[in-house]
Amino acid sequence: MENDVILSLQDISFGYSNQTVLENVNLDIKTGEFIGIVGLNGSGKSTLLKLILGVNKPTNGKIIKNDNVTVGYVNQTTITEEGGFPATIFEVVSLGLKKKPFSHLTKNDKELVLKTLEIFNLKKLKNKSMSTLSGGQAQKVKIAKVLVSNPDIIVLDEPTSGIDAESEEMLIEMINHLHAMKKTIIFVSHNPDNLKGCDKIYKVIDKGVVSYA
Numbered sequence: 296m297e298n299d300v301i302l303s304l305q306d307i308s309f310g311y312s313n314q315t316v317l318e319n320v321n322l323d324i325k326t327g328e329f330i331g332i333v334g335l336n337g338s339g340k341s342t343l344l345k346l347i348l349g350v351n352k353p354t355n356g357k358i359i360k361n362d363n364v365t366v367g368y369v370n371q372t373t374i375t376e377e378g379g380f381p382a383t384i385f386e387v388v389s390l391g392l393k394k395k396p397f398s399h400l401t402k403n404d405k406e407l408v409l410k411t412l413e414i415f416n417l418k419k420l421k422n423k424s425m426s427t428l429s430g431g432q433a434q435k436v437k438i439a440k441v442l443v444s445n446p447d448i449i450v451l452d453e454p455t456s457g458i459d460a461e462s463e464e465m466l467i468e469m470i471n472h473l474h475a476m477k478k479t480i481i482f483v484s485h486n487p488d489n490l491k492g493c494d495k496i497y498k499v500i501d502k503g504v505v506s507y508a
């Protein structure tokens with residue numbers, strides 16, 4: 296693997312029971328690259344991300360990733376799956392620091408969580424329980440929880456669904472800021488405006504991944 300390649304998909308194929316979704320996919324992602332992924336509904340974008348994350352195991356080919364690389368993932372669902380979880384927004388986001396649940400947080404940890412909440416305009420909700428949030432607010436908490444741990448690779452699957460235009464713009468601004476800080480970002484979006492800052496855009500089509508203008 297080349298030095299600056301952080302993640303390499305080599306001749307990957309994958310399918311669910313009787314359906315092949317991806318075939319002979321080759322994709323190298325370099326450290327610091329901001330990659331956009333587009334494609335029609337059902338083309339295999341989320342499936343591709345789950346291969347990158349190691350949730351799906353390829354039926355053929357291999358994925359090369361340094362064991363020390365940390366990956367943060369915001370999934371596609373807008374369902375507030377943490378809605379029934381008896382925790383405040385502050386607590387949920389602090390769980391993103393991957394400390395033991397509700398263990399003692401250092402002053403630095405607390406400041407980091409508060410700073411992240413501030414970025415997402417969630418600070419004033421910090422003591423509210425997840426079950427009281429709107430869908431868009433809960434989505435922002437999910438993203439904040441991932442970003443607070445400062446992962447090496449950030450994988451975002453349609454993170455802006457259910458988010459208002461202003462918050463979406465802010466999130467895109469933040470992603471572009473993370474890109475400027477040399478973070479590696481893989482971002483699935485149906486909105487071309489969200490992908491303007493990308494170094495490369497790939498399209499998932501006909502079970503393959505092609506470079507896309």
Ligand SMILES: Nc1ncnc2c1ncn2[C@@H]1O[C@H](COP(=O)(O)OP(=O)(O)OP(=O)(O)O)[C@@H](O)[C@H]1O
Nearest residue numbers: 311312316334335336337338339340341342343371
């Ligand atoms: N867990 C699963 N079990 C079986 N089939 C699945 C599963 N997840 C996805 N599929 C199928 O794999 C194909 C690709 O799905 P995937 O979710 O990767 O598409 P996508 O490009 O992310 O679509 P969307 O734009 O709607 O999010 C679809 O035909 C889908 O029905």
Ligand SMILES: [Mg+2]
Nearest residue numbers: 340341371452
């Ligand atoms: Mg999807």
